[in-house]
Amino acid sequence: MKHFSKNDINAMDRIYRLNLINSCTGYKSANLIGSVSSKKIYNVAVFSSITHLGSDPAMLTFIVRPTTVPRDTYRNIIENKEFTVNHIHLNDIKEAHHTSAKYPSIISEFDMTKLEKEFIKGYNAPFVKTSKIKLGCKFLNQYEIKENNTLLMVAEINDIFADEAIIQDDGWLNLEIAKSVTVNGLDGYALPSLIDRFEYAKRKNE
Ligand SMILES: Cc1cc2nc3c(=O)[nH]c(=O)nc-3n(C[C@H](O)[C@H](O)[C@H](O)COP(=O)(O)O)c2cc1C
Secondary structure (H helix, E strand, C coil): CCCCCHHHHHHCCHHHHHHHHHHCCCCEECEEEEEECCCCCEEEEEECCCEEEEECCEEEEEEECCCCCCCHHHHHHHHHCEEEEEECEHHHHHHHHHCCCCCCCCCCHHHHCCCCEECCCCCCCCEECCCCEEEEEEEEEEEEECCCCEEEEEEEEEEEEECHHHECCCCCECHHHHCECEEECCCEEECCCCCCCCCCCCCCCC
């Protein structure tokens, strides 16, 4: 097995390190965050750091890269306190990936991709039409991660939209039916297939 030490990692070519470190923690969620600016420019961008934070109350978290350059999603969320999270559908991976291109704030990624906006009552932020699982979220708080100058965003999940076929009797969402993709590193999109589900794990001999 090849070994990369801390010294090796520090000495690596920037792109090699970026690829290695972004993929070494495993598959990540692949979502599009929809948001709107106070000038009504509709923004959509791909994020792989969205993770559930707790279910009661329903909350999620994600990481925003250092705000040393303009970050439209971040600014919109701070301005309007709401945003949408949309699973990336298998058919949308190319367009979804393109939302990471650095467009100026006055340009809407919806105009630069084939992704379509969808408006749902109660939200000014746009949803992504073709996404099969969509969340309506409200910003709660942000925490500075001093070690690398990133921000950890905390939000409440207030509305969940999913096709009936995806929702199982016990509330579990079948992401395989949704054809929601996952991301390997920063540019590899994959479609996982379910192997099995298990009972709540109990100690042996219990
Ligand atoms: C697969 C993938 C995952 C990404 N995940 C994040 C993320 O979790 N946090 C982040 O700040 N940027 C992430 N980015 C970068 C943003 O998509 C990119 O900075 C985008 O331009 C942000 O758009 P905005 O300025 O409109 O918010 C990711 C990019 C890709 C390709």
